[in-house]
Amino acid sequence: MSNSWKDVLAGKIPEDWGREIDNFEAQMTLRKAAKIEEKVFAETRLRRGTYGQRYDNGKRHDGITTQPLNFPTPSTKGPDTMWDAPGMTRIKIPFGGLNPEQMRVLADLAEEYSDNICHVTTRQDIQLHFTHIEDAPALFRRLAAVGITTKEACGNSVRNVTACPLAGVCHTEAFDVTPYAKALAFYLLGHPDTQDFGRKFKIAFSGCKHEACALVSIHDLGGIGVIKEIDGKQVRGFELYVGGGLGAVPHQAKLIEEFISAEDLMPYSRAVGRVFARLGEKKNRNKARVKFLVQKLGIEAFKKLVHDEIAVMPEDPTWRKHFDEIPQWDERPKDEQPPLVGISVNGKKSDDYTTWAATNIYKQRQAGFSVVTVHLPLGDMSADQTRLLADITHRYASDHARLTVEQNIVLRWVPDAKIPALYEELKAIGLGLPGAGTIVDVTSCPGTDTCKLGIASSRGLAGELRKRLAEKAINMDAAIKNLRIKVSGCFNSCGQHHVADLGFYGNSRNVGGYTVPHFQVMIGGRWRDNGGSYALAIGSIPSRRIPDVVDRMTGRFIAERQSTESFQDFCQRIGKKELKTMLDDMTKVPPHQVSPEYYSDWGDPREFTIGDLGVGECAGEVVSLTEFGFTDAESKAFEAQLLLDEKQFQKAEALAYEAILTAAKTLVQLQYLDVPNNPDAIVNEFRTRFVEPKIFWDTYHHGQFANYLFNRHSEGPDLRYNADTVHKLVEEANLFIDAAHKAHAKYQAGLATAVNVAAAPATV
The missing domain is CATH 3.30.413.10 (Sulfite Reductase Hemoprotein, domain 1)
Structure with a gap:
């Protein structure tokens, strides 16, 4: 089916998005043929949301368990293991907004292409892990058909634009x-x-x-x-x-x-x-x-x-x-006036319901409606849960759901009278957990499960902390109930540990010849005030002792808190030195023969190792606009060849011409970054800046390749679309792009001394 989604979804995908996906598919083919540099293709796929990910013997840690997955062992042959090993796909969800149709497609994709999990990130994205790059075009098209893109979800680009999930x-x-x-x-x-x-x-x-x-x-x-x-x-x-x-x-x-x-x-x-x-x-x-x-x-x-x-x-x-x-x-509810406006949502239905309602409901400013938070431990929900949640969103929330930066989902515009029934349905599919927005609601990045930069198991630790805190939730002191715990697998703070009351990031220490997983302890960040202040680092503690750190810190806060003193104020009052002294005894690692558990990570019984820690792909190498431009031109020329083979002559001709224009514009932008994106301007600037000074020129051909552009441009729309004329232009496009590469090299070598190379807009 994956090869036919382009046809199946014809007419449902925005035209520009469809073209971009076609272009990416063409670049995949060119990369396989070694016609595109890996660093350029890497940044291209990153900007399409496709990462390489850590591959740890075919296993992914899920909380404190380890689940084997049936994926092939990555190939070690050739330059591109990306083609053989599973990776990750990040999906942009602006402001976190999802509707049921989109949720159902995400569920289908998780089931068909991933490990059956939709993972909510700390920036309101969805990530699918263990995806394969061969499936990327089909996956992109299915998302595009419901208004979702992966474009610029990764790479050196503008990432997902986030917003408050309660906005409105x-x-x-x-x-x-x-x-x-x-x-x-x-x-x-x-x-x-x-x-x-x-x-x-x-x-x-x-x-x-x-x-x-x-x-x-x-x-x-x-x-x-x-x-x-x-x-x-x-x-x-x-x-x-x-x-x-x-x-x-x-x-x-x-x-x-x-x-x-x-x-x-x-x-x-x-x-x-x-x-x-x-x-x-x-x-x-x-x-x-x-x-x-x-x-x-x-x-x-x-x-x-x-x-x-x-x-x-x-x-x-x-x-x-x-x-x-x-x-x-x-954004409105289906029914402007909900039944029984003003009904109490905390009326006793059951002890479980009362506990859940106390943490998972926010009364909207619109009378009679509430926001219900669906608590997702570690940000995960299965494909089946996602699909069933889509149905619930339609029935109870007027189709309005949003992802949150705390890795949950909120359902908006839920009539108060329907909340008890909604809870029963959430509970039936395993999504009726209480504790949203409390200390139990631990946030975590993927860590060593899938991230190449992960040092320690952030998800494993977060799962263990969540389990222990949930067991204590009923009798928990109110002073610590709404503290935030956030865990990152390394110092890069994808788990946002800097703005947590109790934050932890993964590192390691060598003890007696063994590598022991540790977490740096961060104390006293401010979650409120839009992340108002950052936490203090007070020392690295063995991973196995971090739950004890939480117990000791929260216990002392409860015992010594002054009046309504906040946790941040408490930490500042007793001081960083005292905080560190308080945990000093926990830094010790017993010998391996005495406590072997210290030498393995949470959720993984194997002896700890840094493993396949490598170069992270959160952002690729810096790739110049020129490299992107030429790659784009080559991809269009390749697509034109495919269309020619399919006898789609008019489309092939248009794309070949666009490939030539793209290569010409790429050269012009070396001098004039803001060249207007229209053929007349590109042709005129190209002629003035590269042809007349004889930069786009070689002695043998006397600039004839430039005429490929000038002749096609002057012909305008009145063309004969047949195999011969289109084949000629496709061939000319490839020759023009080759000549553009040579002109670029000549320009970079400093031979174009008469050309103004300043790109600053004030001097253009």
Whole structure:
């Protein structure tokens, strides 16, 4: 079936998305034939959401159990084990919004192509693990047919745009930020000004300042909704922050604008992207996030650069399309007036229901409706659960579901009177667990299960902590009930350990010739205030003792808390030195013969080893726009050849011409980054900048390859589409691309001394 999805879904996939998937499929073929460099293809597949993943003897850890999977052993032959070993597919879900149709497709894909699990990430994505790259085009097309893309879910790109899952129903928000997050997500998707980053770029929106919401403070760009009175009118806008991020070196985002109007949001964000693309680090990926650029320049200097960029960047009217769709956003329940408005949802039905209702229900500001959180331990739900949850979402939540940054799903617009029945249905499919948003709701990245950077088993530890805390939940002291625990498999903070009350990230120590799994203990991060402050590192503890660390820390907090003192204030009061002293005895590792359990990780009975730790694929190598451009041109030329073989002459001819234009534009952008994307402008600039100075030229052919472009361009639409004329143009496209490569090499060698090579927009 996978080879026929293109035909089955014809007419259901947006045309531009379909073309991009076709292009990726062509690049797969070219890479197999070694006609595309691996580093270029790697960044291409990353930007399509396709990762290589850790492959640990065919096993994935699920909480504290280990489940064997029937996947082939990866090949070690040749340069591309990616073709043989299973990988991972990340799926972008802007603002976390899902409808039942999309959920059913995700369930089908998890069942058919993955390990039967839909995994919710800490950035409102869905990940499918143990997928195979051969299935990627079919998977992409099935998602595209229901309005979902994987484009730029990974790589050096604008990642998923996240937003508060309560946006639109929250009591404390300024306004619903959902449509603004959606508009910016699709405006920047594939935008030419966001294709030359040195690293990834993350964006988040929150409707209020003092809740956790979307954790604006930890993002590269973040907006908090505010309303300002201007000339007697209430104007929507954003308090805008830039330069946040966690990772090995966390940075708190800095305020760059106290207020920008909603109408200025997209042009302003585009300008930030252009500054980052032009001035951000490209060689050292450890310094390539925008937070380092802001730190280097200072926020005022960075702000001035953004304002200067806005003044000179070419007009881009496409943002208006997305902005004009914002007023059309109108999420509503099926029934405007729910039955029995005001009914208590905490009326006793059973002890289980009462416990669940106390943690998993949020009363919307709209009377008679509530948000119900479906608690997903470790962010996982099976394909069957996903499919059944889609049906429940349709029946109870008016088709409105959203993923959360705490790896759960919320169902919105649930009539209060229907909540007891909803609970019974969730319970029947194993999704009726209480404890959402409490200390039991432990967040974890995939860690050593699938991540190449994972050092220790974050999921294994998180599963163990969750199990122990759930057993104590009924009698738990109220002071610790709403603390947050977050676990990462390494220092990169995908589990967001820096903003947890109790955070842990994986590392290791050598003890007596053995490698022993450890976790660095992070204390006192602030989850509220959009990730208001970061935790203190107080020491590395053997993995097996981390549950004891949680018991000791929470026990002392309960015993010594002053009045309503928060956990963060308590930690600051007793001090980092005392916190460390308090855990010193736990740092000791007993000899292997005495306590062998210390030498294996949670969820894995084998003796611990760093295993196949390798180069992570969160962001690929920095690949230049020129390399991307030529690869794109070659892919289009290849697709044209396939269409020619299928006797689709008109489509083949159009794609061959587009391949030539793409190669020409790639060269022009070496000098004129903002060349308008229309054939007349490309041809004119190409002629002036590369043909007339004889850069696109060789002695034998006297520039004849340039005529392939000029002749086709002058002919216009009145063409004869037959095998001979189209075959000729397809051949010419390949020759033109080869000549473009040579011209690029000549240009880079410094032979084009008469050409202005400055790419800064102010000098164009």
